[in-house]
Amino acid sequence: MDFFAPVLDGFGTVMDPTNLLYCLVGVVIGMLVGVLPGLGPAATIAILLPLTYGIEPVTAIIMLAGIFYGAQYGGTITSVLLRLPGEASSVVTVFDGYVMAKQGRAGTALGIAAIGSFAGATVSIIGLTFLAPLVASFALDFGPPEYAALALLGILLVATISGASKIKAIIAAAVGLLLATVGRDIFTGAERFTFGNLSMADGIDFAPLAMGLFGIGEILYNLEDRHRAVSAPIKVKRVWPSGKDIKQAAPAMGRGSLLGFFLGILPGGGATISSLVSYAVEKKVAKDPSRFGKGAIEGVAGPETANNAAATSSFIPLLTLGIPANGTMAIIFGALLIQGITPGPQLIGNDPELFWGVVNSMYIGNILLLLMAIPLVGVFIRILRIRAAILAPITVLITMLGAYTIRNSIFDVFLVVVFGALGYVMKKFGFEPGPLVLAFVLGSLLESNLRRSLLVLEGDLGGFFTRPISASLLIVFVIVALWPMLKSFIDKRKTNTLAVQVETEKEKV
Amino acid sequence: MQKHKDKQDTPETDEIIATEALTPEELAEIWESDAPAKAGPVAHLASSLVLVAFSLAGVIMSVNLDLGTPQTPKAGMWPFIVSIIIGVMAVVQLIVGRGGGRDGERFTKYSWFALIGFATLILLVILMPVIGFEVPSLLLCFVWMRWLGAETWRSATLYSTLVVVIFYLIFIVGLGTSIPHVI
Numbered sequence: 161m162d163f164f165a166p167v168l169d170g171f172g173t174v175m176d177p178t179n180l181l182y183c184l185v186g187v188v189i190g191m192l193v194g195v196l197p198g199l200g201p202a203a204t205i206a207i208l209l210p211l212t213y214g215i216e217p218v219t220a221i222i223m224l225a226g227i228f229y230g231a232q233y234g235g236t237i238t239s240v241l242l243r244l245p246g247e248a249s250s251v252v253t254v255f256d257g258y259v260m261a262k263q264g265r266a267g268t269a270l271g272i273a274a275i276g277s278f279a280g281a282t283v284s285i286i287g288l289t290f291l292a293p294l295v296a297s298f299a300l301d302f303g304p305p306e307y308a309a310l311a312l313l314g315i316l317l318v319a320t321i322s323g324a325s326k327i328k329a330i331i332a333a334a335v336g337l338l339l340a341t342v343g344r345d346i347f348t349g350a351e352r353f354t355f356g357n358l359s360m361a362d363g364i365d366f367a368p369l370a371m372g373l374f375g376i377g378e379i380l381y382n383l384e385d386r387h388r389a390v391s392a393p394i395k396v397k398r399v400w401p402s403g404k405d406i407k408q409a410a411p412a413m414g415r416g417s418l419l420g421f422f423l424g425i426l427p428g429g430g431a432t433i434s435s436l437v438s439y440a441v442e443k444k445v446a447k448d449p450s451r452f453g454k455g456a457i458e459g460v461a462g463p464e465t466a467n468n469a470a471a472t473s474s475f476i477p478l479l480t481l482g483i484p485a486n487g488t489m490a491i492i493f494g495a496l497l498i499q500g501i502t503p504g505p506q507l508i509g510n511d512p513e514l515f516w517g518v519v520n521s522m523y524i525g526n527i528l529l530l531l532m533a534i535p536l537v538g539v540f541i542r543i544l545r546i547r548a549a550i551l552a553p554i555t556v557l558i559t560m561l562g563a564y565t566i567r568n569s570i571f572d573v574f575l576v577v578v579f580g581a582l583g584y585v586m587k588k589f590g591f592e593p594g595p596l597v598l599a600f601v602l603g604s605l606l607e608s609n610l611r612r613s614l615l616v617l618e619g620d621l622g623g624f625f626t627r628p629i630s631a632s633l634l635i636v637f638v639i640v641a642l643w644p645m646l647k648s649f650i651d652k653r654k655t656n657t658l659a660v661q662v663e664t665e666k667e668k669v
Numbered sequence: 670m671q672k673h674k675d676k677q678d679t680p681e682t683d684e685i686i687a688t689e690a691l692t693p694e695e696l697a698e699i700w701e702s703d704a705p706a707k708a709g710p711v712a713h714l715a716s717s718l719v720l721v722a723f724s725l726a727g728v729i730m731s732v733n734l735d736l737g738t739p740q741t742p743k744a745g746m747w748p749f750i751v752s753i754i755i756g757v758m759a760v761v762q763l764i765v766g767r768g769g770g771r772d773g774e775r776f777t778k779y780s781w782f783a784l785i786g787f788a789t790l791i792l793l794v795i796l797m798p799v800i801g802f803e804v805p806s807l808l809l810c811f812v813w814m815r816w817l818g819a820e821t822w823r824s825a826t827l828y829s830t831l832v833v834v835i836f837y838l839i840f841i842v843g844l845g846t847s848i849p850h851v852i
Contacts, residue, residue, distance in 0.1 A: 325772050327762045331720060334755045338727060341748045350744035352734055376790070383786050383817055384779030385705075549818020550828050553810040556786075557836055560793060561802065565846045570798050577790045584783055589708060589716040590773030607747045619740030 166508075167289060170516025173218055174524055179517065182219045186226020187525045191532065193227070194234020194246045195540045198382045198548065199555065201231035201247070202488040202594070206374040207555065209367045209495060210562035217499035218514045222521040224492050229281060229471045229522065232431060233529045236273040236464055237540055240266055241394050249431035249467040252439040256452060256459030261394045263455050267534070271401040272457055273464040274533035276413045280469035281526045283417035284424065288476055288519055291425075292508065296480040299505035304612035305624050309633035311606040314427045314483040316640055319595045321428030329595045332586065336596035339364055340603020347611060359571045366494040367566055368575035369600060373593040374491070375559045376576060377583020379552055396537055409461035412442050416462040420469025425476050430486040431467040438466035472522060478503055479515060483602070487594030490601045497601070708773030713766055716773075720759035727752030782817050789813065801851035807833045 173179060193204045205224050212220035235247030240257035253273065260269040302310070315337075319329035342353045343363025354360040401409070419441065420434040442462040443452045452459050474485040482504035484490040496503050501511065508515045563576045583593050617623030625631045730745075731752055737743030789809045796805040810829030814820040820828070840846050 325762075325766070327758055327765060328772070331755055331758045331762065334751050334758065335723075337751045338748060338755070341751070345744040348744045350734060352744055352748060353730060380783045380786050383782040384777065547818070547820070549814050549820050550824075550832075552818065553813035553829070554832055556790070556809065556813070557806055557832065560790070561836065561840055561846075561848055564797075564848055565840070565844075568847050570794060573797070574794050577787070577794055580790065581787055584787075588774050588776065588780075589712055591716075610747065611742050614739060614742055619738065621739070 163293070166512040166516050167520070169513065170520040173513050173517030174222070174521045178216075179219050179222055179521065180524065182215070182223040183226050183521050183525050184528055186223035187230035187233075187528050188532075190227040190230020190232075191234040191529065191540065192543060194231035194250075195237050195543055196551070197238060197244055197246050199378060201228050202491060203374040203378045204231075205488060205491045205495075206370040207559045207562065209371060209491070209498070210566050212495050212498065213566060217496065217501055218517040220495060220499060221492065221514070221518045222525075224495055225475070225518055225522065226525045228488055228492070229468060229525060230529055232464075232468045232471050233274065233277050233533050234540065236277070237270065237537060238544070240269045240273070240460075241396065241537075241541065242544075247431075249435050249471075250464075251432075252435050252463045253460055255439070256454070256456050259453065259455040260457070260460065261396075265455065266394055266396045268401045268405055268457070269460050270396065270537060271534055272405060272409050272461050274530055275401065275406065276409065276416065276461045276465035277468040277533075278526050278530045279413045280417045280420050280465035280467075281472050281522065284421045284469040284472035285519060285522050285526075287421050288473060292476050292480050292515075292519070295476060296505040296508050299481050302505065302629070303627075304609040304616060305627055305630040306633065308606060308609040308613050309624065309630040309637065310481060310483055311602045311609065313633050313637045313640070314477070314485070315595065315599050315602060315606075316637055317427035318486060318598050319428075320640060320643075321426075321433070325590055328589075328591045332591045332593070333595040333599035336599030337603045337606065339369070339596075340600045341607065346604070346608060359569070364575065364600075365566075365572065366497065366601065368563055368572045369579050370491050370494055370597055371559055371563055372576040372579025372581075373583035373586075373597055374487070376556065376580025377587065377593060379556055379559075380580060380584040381587050382548070383552065400534070405457055409457050412438075412458035412462035413465045415441060415445070416465030417469045420466035420471075421473045423466070424470030424473035425485070427477060427483065427485045430474050431470045434466040434470035435463035438462040468526075475519075479507055479518070480505060482507075482605070484598055487592075487597055490594070490598040493601050494597075705777065706775040708775055712773055712775070714763070717759050717763040717766075720762075721756055724752050724756030724759060727755065786813065786817060798849055801849045803833055803837065803851060806836065 174183070189204065189208070190201060193199050193201060205227050208224070208227070212224065215223075231247055232249060235245060235250035236253055236257070238244045238246040239250040239253040240261050243254050243258040245251040245254055257269045257273070260266065299306075315333050316330070319333045320326045338353075340363075342360055344351055344361055351361060416434075416438045419438050420431075423434040423437060424430055439452075439459060439462060442456075442458045443449050446452065446456070446458065474489055477483045477485045478489045478493055482493070482502065484493040493503060501507070501514065559576060560573055563573045564570065566572055586593055586596070613624065614621075624634055727748060731749035732745060734745030734748070735743040736745045736749055789812050793802075793805045793809055807829055810832050811825055814829055815822065815825035818825075837850070837852070840848055841850050
């Protein structure tokens with residue numbers, strides 16, 4: 161009973177009218193940004209950071225979490241009806257979802273996606289409920305070396321798994337670490353990289369950095385990518401998934417839930433990869449793989465289940481270890497820090513209300529989403545008619561004025577613009593802003609634990625390897641760091657001839 | 670719209686069918702051809718060199734901060750290590766990717782839009798403390814809608830005024846924030 165008392169108390173927290181309201185606000189916003197192509201959940205959460213300053217930590221995180229998993233639902237709608245994935249995690253849904261829509265089964269596809277999303281999320285929340293306390297208790301006796309190793313591994317995994325160029329992602333992460341050192345050094349009090357600027361003495365604030373890199377950066381980037389015509393959405397006939405459909409999709413949902421849950425926990429995993437893997441798995445286990453791409457219901461059910469399961473389970477490393485698993489989690493991490501809460505193994509024990517409040521709010525949020533997803537499709541489709549030309553300046557103004565309200569500081573607004581330009585330039589040159597923000601958030605944790613470790617171990621780096629946990633983490637680190645080089649070397653030898661062929665083929669055309 | 674029972678009748682769906690992709694591979698190909706041109710070797714070289722310079726600056730400033738020793742690391746140690754990592758990775762990037770950026774995007778004529786957008790943001794930052802947020806915001810909205818977004822004069826004027834009024838009502842009247850304002 162000891163275990164369940166705080167879990168049940170968490171429901172009390174969720175049922176608080178304010179929290180319920182913000183949960184609803186969160187999932188509706190999430191669904192909207194999911195529908196609108198361009199602005200992703202990370203950008204939206206970043207833009208709305210100023211809003212969280214004035215409200216309770218639990219309430220704030222409930223809302224931000226709602227945006228995150230709500231976007232997974234919304235992204236499906238445009239994938240199915242417009243062949244236009246609203247989110248990266250809904251790209252594979254296009255393959256079968258759009259074909260289903262053309263066959264007049266749009267309602268079925270959307271219904272299955274919503275049910276699958278709900279199923280995946282629910283399985284994942286239950287898994288989270290049991291696994292999170294376990295992971296946290298395991299991590300309770302982590303010392304500085306373990307934390308340093310864990311943070312290093314987390315950053316590396318995010319940099320290497322997601323994104324196109326691993327080297328560029330690592331560079332971006334290192335720049336994030338460097339930006340995190342700006343300001344007064346907590347050990348010696350020396351001012352670092354402030355260039356005598358008083359506003360910089362306390363370091364760069366997380367909110368302007370995230371709002372700039374994710375928010376303004378993405379908006380500026382979208383400015384030049386707007387000349388793409390959007391075709392008219394396919395009409396949704398009110399066809400709900402039949403019992404037969406659900407029966408056919410159920411195994412895919414089961415596999416998607418488990419797959420998404422485990423891939424979501426891994427740093428750098430998350431929703432997008434889970435949906436891709438799930439699609440591949442479904443195609444592999446199917447008796448007749450040729451149905452895929454021609455309206456196979458499993459091709460919608462599996463990935464949509466997996467991406468929601470992953471979105472939910474990616475909260476585990478954040479809330480139990482204090483290590484965000486992806487860019488969006490990094491922003492939620494930052495939001496918690498802003499609220500004076502450091503996520504980590506102590507969180508469940510010290511702040512059960514927050515932990516279980518947020519976890520249990522996901523049940524409510526997902527029920528809300530399931531209820532809204534199908535009946536309100538028409539409304540969300542209408543949102544698509546709002547022209548980007550009008551939406552863009554509105555989001556810009558929300559960001560700029562919001563940034564000002566945090567500390568009534570025009571310098572913060574200036575920082576937002578500067579980081580916005582940086583975010584834009586990074587995207588143009590193929591650098592992902594995600595690893596930078598993540599490394600920035602973990603920067604001071606990493607540095608202080610590293611320096612503490614060095615003090616404890618008296619400067620002997622070998623000491624990291626005499627402690628079993630930090631040693632294994634670092635060994636994994638080395639493997640992860642070297643694997644892509646090995647792999648690309650092997651691949652290159654294999655595909656070199658093939659690539660040349662393809663290139664010459666292309667040139668002919 | 671409601672009357673079109675048979676979808677083949679509507680011009681939109683004809684268009685969709687004309688550009689129909691049947692397999693995921695074909696679809697991926699269409700997306701690929703839609704995607705902007707890759708950044709290319711010059712951008713690759715430039716970005717790598719900027720990073721090397723950035724790393725050198727970081728190293729020099731870190732050394733000036735006092736590195737300390739591994740036993741008692743001082744303020745400069747960590748930034749020093751990180752700067753070295755940036756430098757090394759930038760050089761690796763320079764060599765490994767010398768064939769020329771397979772990622773990133775080339776700047777196009779539309780990139781001017783981003784630059785103009787950036788300029789309006791800077792203008793907002795400069796003007797807001799001096800003359801309040803209303804006029805700069807109105808200007809920003811108008812420029813973004815009329816020229817960056819190709820709205821008509823009429824709708825740009827209408828919507829940008831509307832947006833600023835609504836923002837005024839929310840941020841100044843409703844929330845009572847201390848955003849600089851004239852009225």
